[in-house]
Amino acid sequence: MNHANLLKIIETSIEVHDVGKVEHLTFSISLISHNKMIVYRTKKDLATHLDALRSHGKIVGFVPTMGALHKGHTSLIERAKSENDALVVSIFINPTQFNNTVDLENYPRKMDDDLKLLQALEVDIAFTPSVKEMYPEEDHRIFDLGNLDKVMEGKYREGHLQGVAQIVSKLFETIRPDLAYFGRKDFQQLVMIKKLVQLLNMETTIISCPIVREADGLAMSSRNELLTREERNVAPFIYITLKIAREKKAFLSPAKLKSWVAEQFENQPLMKLEYFEIVDDKELKPVEEWSENVNKVGCIAVQLGGVRLIDNVIFD
Numbered sequence: 345m346n347h348a349n350l351l352k353i354i355e356t357s358i359e360v361h362d363v364g365k366v367e368h369l370t371f372s373i374s375l376i377s378h379n380k381m382i383v384y385r386t387k388k389d390l391a392t393h394l395d396a397l398r399s400h401g402k403i404v405g406f407v408p409t410m411g412a413l414h415k416g417h418t419s420l421i422e423r424a425k426s427e428n429d430a431l432v433v434s435i436f437i438n439p440t441q442f443n444n445t446v447d448l449e450n451y452p453r454k455m456d457d458d459l460k461l462l463q464a465l466e467v468d469i470a471f472t473p474s475v476k477e478m479y480p481e482e483d484h485r486i487f488d489l490g491n492l493d494k495v496m497e498g499k500y501r502e503g504h505l506q507g508v509a510q511i512v513s514k515l516f517e518t519i520r521p522d523l524a525y526f527g528r529k530d531f532q533q534l535v536m537i538k539k540l541v542q543l544l545n546m547e548t549t550i551i552s553c554p555i556v557r558e559a560d561g562l563a564m565s566s567r568n569e570l571l572t573r574e575e576r577n578v579a580p581f582i583y584i585t586l587k588i589a590r591e592k593k594a595f596l597s598p599a600k601l602k603s604w605v606a607e608q609f610e611n612q613p614l615m616k617l618e619y620f621e622i623v624d625d626k627e628l629k630p631v632e633e634w635s636e637n638v639n640k641v642g643c644i645a646v647q648l649g650g651v652r653l654i655d656n657v658i659f660d
């Protein structure tokens with residue numbers, strides 16, 4: 345949002361004697377005129393600002409993150425910036441999606457650097473709520489996600505996808521974005537969010553963004569920085585194996601290809617394969633034959649030292 349747009353909103357608010365909104369927007373303009381991003385910590389302040397924008401027909405985009413931002417995140421942010429009038433980026437490490445307290449404690453936290461990066465990317469609004477703000481009381485909601493939270497991540501990280509659904513539904517209720525951006529890196533999450541939006545009759549359009557990789561092919565992830573040097577050196581093996589698997593599709597059935605991938609990891613002393621599944625891209629049901637008329641995705645999860653890495657490739 346630019347200076348002129350804000351001025352227009354303030355003028356209208358003065359006309360309708362909305363003093364609260366005028367004060368709020370005057371504050372916003374003082375920041376934006378210095379090209380400053382606005383950081384909100386509460387749902388109420390954020391929602392007030394967004395309501396004002398929406399009432400002037402502005403398109404609001406949203407990129408939810410857990411911080412420790414890297415080029416995977418910035419690719420989503422840059423796309424969202426180019427497709428919306430105003431962009432909200434949230435940074436919130438959502439406790440309900442962690443099924444393992446050590447993983448939650450170890451998750452990288454870099455709020456100061458992240459906010460500087462968002463400012464440099466000219467993001468309009470950062471939302472950095474506290475846990476208490478998002479969960480004033482425990483969230484006991486369970487969403488009917490059908491097959492989507494039973495397979496793959498659902499099997500190995502119990503409750504993880506329900507936790508993601510809880511936080512995304514809360515963030516969407518506050519922000520009511522027109523467009524929200526998610527990476528294909530977390531493929532199961534992306535499919536689940538599309539279903540969640542339908543389930544809750546939300547009007548947000550979910551935009552799927554391609555996986556951003558390091559030069560050696562490793563999918564970028566905030567967790568990569570937790571790898572030791574030795575682990576980091578072997579980590580590209582995951583994507584190398586997925587790429588070869590894609591070529592072997594011409595000669596091997598889905599079942600044989602799964603066995604071939606499993607064998608490759610048996611020779612990797614530092615890595616433990618959790619799963620490699622070939623699934624359709626809507627219901628995440630296993631693909632038995634290549635002739636099936638569905639889009640096929642190969643999804644993998646690997647434990648490397650104390651770090652869990654996921655990746656996927658499209659098989660069509």
Ligand code: AMP
Binds near residue numbers: 415416530566
């Ligand atoms: P996270 O902070 O890990 O929760 O990720 C926030 C968003 O960034 C999610 O939609 C992720 O799928 C997306 N994302 C994370 N890593 C990548 C990547 N390497 N390429 C594309 N999108 C990514």
